[in-house]
Amino acid sequence: IAGITQAPTSQILAAGRRMTLRCTQDMRHNAMYWYRQDLGLGLRLIHYSNTAGTTGKGEVPDGYSVSRANTDDFPLTLASAVPSQTSVYFCASSETGYTEAFFGQGTRLTVV
Amino acid sequence: DAKTTQPNSMESNEEEPVHLPCNHSTISGTDYIHWYRQLPSQGPEYVIHGLTSNVNNRMASLAIAEDRKSSTLILHRATLRDAAVYYCILSSNDYKLSFGAGTTVTVRA
Numbered sequence: 001i002a003g004i005t006q007a008p009t010s011q012i013l014a015a016g017r018r019m020t021l022r023c024t025q026d027m028r029h030n031a032m033y034w035y036r037q038d039l040g041l042g043l044r045l046i047h048y049s050n051t052a053g054t055t056g057k058g059e060v061p062d063g064y065s066v067s068r069a070n071t072d073d074f075p076l077t078l079a080s081a082v083p084s085q086t087s088v089y090f091c092a093s094s095e096t097g098y099t100e101a102f103f104g105q106g107t108r109l110t111v112v
Numbered sequence: 113d114a115k116t117t118q119p120n121s122m123e124s125n126e127e128e129p130v131h132l133p134c135n136h137s138t139i140s141g142t143d144y145i146h147w148y149r150q151l152p153s154q155g156p157e158y159v160i161h162g163l164t165s166n167v168n169n170r171m172a173s174l175a176i177a178e179d180r181k182s183s184t185l186i187l188h189r190a191t192l193r194d195a196a197v198y199y200c201i202l203s204s205n206d207y208k209l210s211f212g213a214g215t216t217v218t219v220r221a
Contacts, residue, residue, distance in 0.1 A: 004155075031207055033207070033209065035211070041213065042197075042199065042211040042212050042213045042214055043156065043199075043211040044211070045208055045209065045210065045211075048207045048208065050207045056207065058208060059208075059210070090155050090156070092155075092156075096205075097203055097204060097205045097206060097207040098144050098203050098204070098205065099161075100146070100158040100161060101148075101156075101158065101209060102158070103155030103156045103157070104155055105154065105155050106154075106155050
């Protein structure tokens, strides 16, 4: 059972470049989330989706976009990366807003 | 969004219980109390959750105050593998799980 799969595991990206972080779940969960975690800090919600076809903004959505074309996939796009977007990005999913969330292993992104 | 307050850090000896407090004085009637932990270089891992009654599972116990304004996560016998950052979170139907700084638990051998 894979659970949540994120790709790539890590990436070094030049500032100004476009980048899409991929996230796939095989649990048929309705809700999916993207978080970023800066060094030594807690996780901050970027965007979420409570069902396929709908998305919502979290605490720090600026500079990021998401789409939810189907249940399984929830890609996060940085249209024009900046160094302040250097972080570890975690994708997660849950059946509902009340149930346990499952997290991926993260994507370590460095923008130079 | 309802917020939680946790101590920055706690230490424990191996094989001893660990009691992690969490205050959530602005909790609403439909908020669930969730606990997650994050081991070094890993994504967060679900530990336990509850609404009003105390809960037990293979990993831990959750004791919820009668007024629901505080809760305590109990690790019954700490092991070195329990060293992690523990997050207390309130979940609601707005899908916005909000992680604070959490409590860093250190386990001494």
